[in-house]
Amino acid sequence: MLVADFEVARREFPVRLAISAQPGERLAILGPSGAGKTTCLEAVAGLLHLSAGQIVLDDLRLSRAADPGADLRPGHRGVGLLRQRAGLFPHLTVLENICYPPQASVELARETASRMGLGDLLGVRPGGLSGGEAQRVALCRALQTGVRVLCLDEPFSSLDQTLGLELLELVRTELVAAGVSSLLVTHQLHEAQAFADRVLVLDRGQILQVGDPRELVLRPNGARVAAIVGYRGFLRRGGQLLAVHPDRVRSVSQRTGGDGISARVVRVRPEGGRIDAEMEAQGEWSGRFHCRFDEAPELGSILLLRADGAPLFVGAEAVLD
Amino acid sequence: MTVPPAPAALRGPGVRVSTGAALVGALIVWVALLGPLIALFAHLTPGSVVSALRQPGALQPLLVSVLASLVALAVILLLGTPLAYLLARGRLPWPRIWEIGVILPLLTPPLVVGLLLIFMVGPNTAIGNALSHIDLSASDTFFALVVAEIYEAVPYYVLGAAAAFASVDPELEEAATLLGDGRWRTWRRVTAPLAAPGLATALAITWARAMGAFGAVLIIAYHPFGLPMQIWVTLQETGLSSALPFALVLLVVALPLPVGAYLWSARARRRL
Numbered sequence: 001m002l003v004a005d006f007e008v009a010r011r012e013f014p015v016r017l018a019i020s021a022q023p024g025e026r027l028a029i030l031g032p033s034g035a036g037k038t039t040c041l042e043a044v045a046g047l048l049h050l051s052a053g054q055i056v057l058d059d060l061r062l063s064r065a066a067d068p069g070a071d072l073r074p075g076h077r078g079v080g081l082l083r084q085r086a087g088l089f090p091h092l093t094v095l096e097n098i099c100y101p102p103q104a105s106v107e108l109a110r111e112t113a114s115r116m117g118l119g120d121l122l123g124v125r126p127g128g129l130s131g132g133e134a135q136r137v138a139l140c141r142a143l144q145t146g147v148r149v150l151c152l153d154e155p156f157s158s159l160d161q162t163l164g165l166e167l168l169e170l171v172r173t174e175l176v177a178a179g180v181s182s183l184l185v186t187h188q189l190h191e192a193q194a195f196a197d198r199v200l201v202l203d204r205g206q207i208l209q210v211g212d213p214r215e216l217v218l219r220p221n222g223a224r225v226a227a228i229v230g231y232r233g234f235l236r237r238g239g240q241l242l243a244v245h246p247d248r249v250r251s252v253s254q255r256t257g258g259d260g261i262s263a264r265v266v267r268v269r270p271e272g273g274r275i276d277a278e279m280e281a282q283g284e285w286s287g288r289f290h291c292r293f294d295e296a297p298e299l300g301s302i303l304l305l306r307a308d309g310a311p312l313f314v315g316a317e318a319v320l321d
Numbered sequence: 322m323t324v325p326p327a328p329a330a331l332r333g334p335g336v337r338v339s340t341g342a343a344l345v346g347a348l349i350v351w352v353a354l355l356g357p358l359i360a361l362f363a364h365l366t367p368g369s370v371v372s373a374l375r376q377p378g379a380l381q382p383l384l385v386s387v388l389a390s391l392v393a394l395a396v397i398l399l400l401g402t403p404l405a406y407l408l409a410r411g412r413l414p415w416p417r418i419w420e421i422g423v424i425l426p427l428l429t430p431p432l433v434v435g436l437l438l439i440f441m442v443g444p445n446t447a448i449g450n451a452l453s454h455i456d457l458s459a460s461d462t463f464f465a466l467v468v469a470e471i472y473e474a475v476p477y478y479v480l481g482a483a484a485a486f487a488s489v490d491p492e493l494e495e496a497a498t499l500l501g502d503g504r505w506r507t508w509r510r511v512t513a514p515l516a517a518p519g520l521a522t523a524l525a526i527t528w529a530r531a532m533g534a535f536g537a538v539l540i541i542a543y544h545p546f547g548l549p550m551q552i553w554v555t556l557q558e559t560g561l562s563s564a565l566p567f568a569l570v571l572l573v574v575a576l577p578l579p580v581g582a583y584l585w586s587a588r589a590r591r592r593l
Contacts, residue, residue, distance in 0.1 A: 045499060075501035087496035090593045091514050100510075101500045127593070145500055 002149050002181055006053030006065065008036075008043050014051065015039045015205035021181040023148070026172065028184040028196035028213075031228060036205040037185040041151040044183065045081040046074035057148060080147035082155040086134035088126035094137050095122040104144035112140050116170065132156075132163050139171060143178060150175060152184040161190070168195050189217070189229055201225050358572070365565050373566035382551035383570055389463060389547060390531040393470040397478045397527060402520075405482035406512070410491070427476035431536020434472050438541050442468060459541060466542035473537055474530040478523050485519025486512065515593070518586030525582035532575040548574075 002021040007014050015036035021027055029037045042048045043063065044055060050065040057078055063071045074081075088097050098109040098118075113119060116136050126134060135155055142150060152171065156164035168184075172195060175182050184195050192199045193213040201208045201216065209216060209225045220226035338346070352359075374380060407413045408420065426434060442448045442459035452459060459465045489512050497507040513520075535549040543550065548571045556564040 047495070047499075073503075074495075074498050081499050083492065085492060087492050089493060089496075089511055089515075100497070103501070125592075141500065 002057050004044060004055040006050040006055055008039050008048055009051040013205045023181055024179045026182045026196045028186060028192035028199045029202050030192045030199050031202035032187055035202045037202055038153055041153050041185055045079050045151050046077050078148040080142035080145055081151045082138050082142055083153045084155055084157055086138040088134055088137055090126050093123050093125055097137055098141045101145040109144055116140050131159050132167060135167055147180060150180050150182045154186055165194055201228050370566045382546045382548045385545050386532055386547035389466045389470055392467045393531045394528055396471055397475050401475060401479045405479045406486050409483045409486035423476050423479045426472050431473055435537035435540025461544045463545055466547055469537040469542050470531040470534040473534040474527045477530050478527040481523025482520055485516040489515045518589040521582040521586045525579035529575045529579050
């Protein structure tokens, strides 16, 4: 089991992570760019020293802030790291790349490569591979090291969404078969949802919420989490805040406990430099609301979307009448 | 199917050179650069080369030059490679100071380097005295020749090697580390093979510079005669025609390695 409870000092803000992952469990760290996601993975992989806390894998202490000299070296701690760029060695063939780890066996490498659809590419150099093939080779190579934890730093973000999700599914299958725990870093909710058992929302170095992917979307515990998981606009009334998603509205007010409202926009009408909307809500805020969106610059632009014939709004914060 | 021409904004800037103009330009460059070489061959006959090289001791300067250059190259390789790597990876404190130190011998006229070396390693200096305790002298000795060649050639290697190392993606070294390699193993299996084409070019240029070192050599290592000194002395004592065979020998010995290294590295780069 991986138990990590640490802090890494950075110039802008310290990055803190406290997680535990069972063997084979898949975690995703979701957050905006610059939140400290990659820092978390680099610390787990042993590329960064900790400023506080420690990382333990099963009975092995991988890193400890109090004794950085005793940190296990990257590559010797049972942790692999796949980055957005596959990092294949251009002077070696696919098979040579996969067999690069000192403990790799050619037989096992061929078998894994063939299972991952790389059987015909073993003699090819990385320059002749597509982005998806290169990432599959990188995964295959990482698995040859006998890792118990695999860190995935947005490895498929440069690929198109369909291929990215296909590869994520492949990674999932391989990791489940090998009983390897994994940490996926992503800023895309759909990747986290497709991959992970649990999602951690990270912003400015702090974990804001941990939960299963569905729970995060249905019950964001604050405006920031709501924004990170895809809610695009907020409506305020008194001390309460409604987070607006293209297909739902959620109350994220601390006072109301953050649940129990669903609503749909029934009318949107531009009117004298403002946009008026009517929203029908059930649950905690049942009734019909009249929302007025000022087009004043300080409120940001209001983007109107049309889905299934119904106008929806995103990208604004407005005060309810 | 015809491919439509790229929009003007996407085409390369500037003037397109026609094939005829390119040929004329290439001819001018080749004649200008190879002119002296052509002149050398035009003024040499096989008989004159053979008779010059059959003189007693005629090949001794060649031997001295090759040996001194090999020693200089070994020293440069041994000290210059780690320095170039650390410079390329930005792991040295005050990198500008190091870079200026490396470039300075390149910017200083070789004759001046020779004069300054007298003040540094000459017989009446602290280093000169220390060397004398181990029976070495940096004045008119084989050792002095090696020192002079190192000063004249080392910037070419360090700058070339640093560029070669800088061209290796640090993420590949990180990948090797994450796959279980230590520093030395990573260097041997990833960094060195990927930097090899650039290193080969740097080494070949350095070899040519060491073989042809003259300015600093003239001042601190007049003896034993290496090939450049032999050419100079022969030119002074018996004239141009006697010096030309030695010039040919210097070219024949100094040039094949750089040319070969260039061709090999160009091929190796294409494979990466």
